[in-house]
Amino acid sequence: MHISEGILSAPVLAAGWGLAAAGLAIGLKKTPGEKLSRVAVLSAAIFLISLIRVPVGPSSVHLTLFGIMGVMLGISVIPAIFVALLLQAMLFQFGGFAVLGVNTVNLSTAALTGWLIYICMPSKVPAPVTGFIIGFGAVVAGSLMLIAAMYLSDSSFTTTVKLIFAANIPLAVVEGVITLFILIFLQRMLPEYAHTRD
């Protein structure tokens, strides 16, 4: 769900940086000093998990787990994602520096969608359903943001963004199923760790 450097137009990049800066300011303000290690260790764990290839049929996929990240970290997920993207740009040259703002906004939207679904879902909805919607919804939200950024930059990307969106739908289903199981496991093992309405 990364956008590479050199694809987006100046207004989209500027808007991305503006929104990312505002989100970062809010995220850092709402993250107390004593919670920094939790944000860092969880984002390190999810960063590593996202590098594991999960076999699906004859192929395999890399997961993102943004939905679970949002549920665990709440609004603090914005600085966590910014840092993960900065490290990816530095270590692998995925994404980049000019596009860091837009990528932060896209992926934070995915994670915050997961968090919002989690806190808005009525408690009578079974946990597996909530888990699937969190995982599926996060990937779809991230893909839609990516599509919007690319389309607003250059309308000739219409077919490209359709192809990217179609490629992300199977990932969203797999992500939904994995998130469903992870949420059930976490609610049993660490019920106090799911971030709520604070």
Next chain:
Amino acid sequence: MHIPEIKHLPFTNADPRARLLAGMLLVLAVAFTDSRAVLTGVIVLSALLLCRSLKPVLKRLLAVNLLTVFIWLTLPFTVERGASIAALYTLRINACALILMVFIAPMGIGALSNALISLKCPGKLVSILVLTYRWIFVLKDRTATAVTAMQLRRPEKIGALRTLRTYAALFATAIASAALRSERIQQAMMLRGFNGTLPRTQALHWRKGDTVLLTASALLALFLCYIQQCST
């Protein structure tokens, strides 16, 4: 997680602030350049600077070009002069990635965090950056061991849903253990006087060469902007 290491890099003795600012200025200028000749020039120049580590550079470029595959699969068949536009985006993506490799990739996390602190980046953000980097490498071996153990125990014929459930159990265990570990780390850090910001670990020395590097990069960036302005 394997990162192809790039050795024999230029500007390794330069101040990390100069490298960071120079790299960002050039990436910004290149990201908006439409001139194929200029982009090719930037790629050739960067490749010359990185020529002693060509193999790891090419491996990294291969991963960077994933999005260009989607662009080449669609633009040439759907838009007028699509191949030309796709080529432009491909040149831009690779030029930006090479600039990052020349200026920013060789920086260690210590140098980057020191540079960010000096450039007045929020202390909490730098703390999260340093701690995340450290814990990626601490948890890496543990996660790899858990994945290998699970793959060895997993029966060969297993349904798709059960496979996903097995992986989910592994991921949930990794997340839960990371969450519990973060509590202990926090307590240990508080005992050592951590207040949300990490101190600078090494003194930075700005030399004449850093001023030259930054000025040259700024002039090159301005030149690229001027060319872009003239062509539009």
